[in-house]
Amino acid sequence: MMQHHSSMMQMMKDDPNMMKGMMGDMMDMCKDDTTMMAxxxxxxxxxxxxxEMMHKMEGKKMDMNNMEGMDHTKHH
Structure with a gap:
């Protein structure tokens, strides 16, 4: 499992879009399954x-507040 994990990390580093997509999928899944989210x-x-990666991404696009269903993008 761990070596699969590290190769996944490597892929994420190489492909930021995949990372974003994955995070999006994970967020969607987590909305339905809070225990998984926890x-x-x-x-x-x-x-x-x-x-560290999450923080970097958050700086770019992901706003964790979105998880509350609030859209902060309109304020800019």
Whole structure:
């Protein structure tokens, strides 16, 4: 599992769009399954590299507040 994980990370680094798409899919899935979301968040919290990546992405496009269903993009 772990070596699959690292190759996935490598692919994400190489392909930011795939990363965005995956995050989008994950967010959609998580809306339906909050326990999965909690588990995922926990995993991310325990994985500094992942958190770092999330923060970088958040800077670009992803606004975690969107998960509350609010659209912050209109304010700009």
């Amino acid at each position: 588990g995922m968040c926990k995993k991310m919290m325990e994985n500094p590299k992942m958190m």
